[in-house]
Every structure is written in structure tokens, then in C-alpha cells.
Amino acid sequence: MKAKRKTLIRHLISNQNIGTQYELAKLLRWKFGIDVTQATISRDIKELGLIKLPLGNGEFFYAMPNTVPPPLAPSKDKVRRTLADNLLTIEAAGHLVVVRTLPGNAHSIASLLDALNMENVMGTIAGDDTILIVIREPEQTDGFIKAIYKMMV
Incomplete structure (x- = not known):
């Protein structure tokens, strides 16, 4: 039993x-x-x-102990505050976006962007102060950048 x-x-x-x-x-x-x-x-x-x-x-x-926890979506306030306080520049080239941050903050911002599960983002790679974001289609790049700026206000 x-x-x-x-x-x-x-x-x-x-x-x-x-x-x-x-x-x-x-x-x-x-x-x-x-x-x-x-x-x-x-x-x-x-x-x-x-x-x-x-x-x-x-x-x-x-x-079960081998279960991966679902990612928690960050609050809008946390996203706004984190981006506004740490993001320096955003530049695009085709379907690639390069984000510059304050030193030591690229990983946390990349993780935050990953947690947002944006459909047009294939993935992020972060260094110490730079994030490379791969956008699915080049024509989605401008919309992605506008969305980031909108999240900051």
C-alpha cells in the first residue's frame, strides 16, 4: 500500500x-x-x-527534487529600476543588439531580459558590462529597442 x-x-x-x-x-x-x-x-x-x-x-x-522551478517573471517596477539604473547604451546591427551597462551589471540585466521571455529574443550572452542579444528577425530589432526604452519609464 x-x-x-x-x-x-x-x-x-x-x-x-x-x-x-x-x-x-x-x-x-x-x-x-x-x-x-x-x-x-x-x-x-x-x-x-x-x-x-x-x-x-x-x-x-x-x-520532485529534480524539478526545475519555473522562472519567476520580474515585476514591472524591478525591470524599470534595474534598466534605468544600469543601462548605458543600446545599439543594433541587423538582428544583433549590443547593450552596454555599468561594470558588473551585464549578467543581472541579461538574466532579467531572459526572464521576460520576449518572443523576438533568441537569447542573450553577457560579459561584465556588455550584453549581446540575438533577435529572431532583423525587422524586429527596432521594436525590441523601443520596448526596452518603454520599460525604463
């Missing part, structure tokens, strides 16, 4: 966000007719090595 319960727990947490032991026990009871106590759920969670990951809205959910 224990092995079956653990398999069902893995199945449940893989298919939906479950944030509490109570919620997990309730789902086991409702979906599979398995009555368990909170103490049993707690032991199963420990034995399975489950971890809690953030949802980004202040809540957390259980996940």
Missing part, C-alpha cells in the same frame, strides 16, 4: 500544483479512496524527497 500511495503522490504532484499536506491527503482520499493522516503524508513527503518551489505569487507547491 505504501509503494502504491507514493506512486500516486508522485502522479498527483506531477500533474497539478499542490501546496499543503492537507490538500494532498484530500486528493488521495477523493481521487483514489485512500485515507491517510497528515503524519503519514509527512513521512511520505520526506521519503520521496519532495521539495517546495515558489509559484511566484507568494505560494509554494510540492515537486
Whole structure:
């Protein structure tokens, strides 16, 4: 019964966000007719090595330890502040954009841009004070630069 319960727990947490032991026990009871106590759920969670990951809205959910957490989208205020305080210049050449930052800030700005998941951005490469951004199509470059400047105000 224990092995079956653990398999069902893995199945449940893989298919939906479950944030509490109570919620997990309730789902086991409702979906599979398995009555368990909170103490049993707690032991199963420990034995399975489950971890809690953030949802980004202040809540957390259980996940298998090899689960990659979803990237948290930065707040508009954080984006504005980070770009306005650290970005020096933006220049484009075809589908490439070069961003110059204050020394030591290129990595954090590149990570911030990556977290925005902009459809026209293929990727970023950052040094100490320079970021190379690859835009999918050359005609999207101007729109990308305008979007960056718009985020700064």
C-alpha cells in the first residue's frame, strides 16, 4: 500500500500544483479512496524527497527534487529600476543588439531580459558590462529597442 500511495503522490504532484499536506491527503482520499493522516503524508513527503518551489505569487507547491522551478517573471517596477539604473547604451546591427551597462551589471540585466521571455529574443550572452542579444528577425530589432526604452519609464 505504501509503494502504491507514493506512486500516486508522485502522479498527483506531477500533474497539478499542490501546496499543503492537507490538500494532498484530500486528493488521495477523493481521487483514489485512500485515507491517510497528515503524519503519514509527512513521512511520505520526506521519503520521496519532495521539495517546495515558489509559484511566484507568494505560494509554494510540492515537486520532485529534480524539478526545475519555473522562472519567476520580474515585476514591472524591478525591470524599470534595474534598466534605468544600469543601462548605458543600446545599439543594433541587423538582428544583433549590443547593450552596454555599468561594470558588473551585464549578467543581472541579461538574466532579467531572459526572464521576460520576449518572443523576438533568441537569447542573450553577457560579459561584465556588455550584453549581446540575438533577435529572431532583423525587422524586429527596432521594436525590441523601443520596448526596452518603454520599460525604463
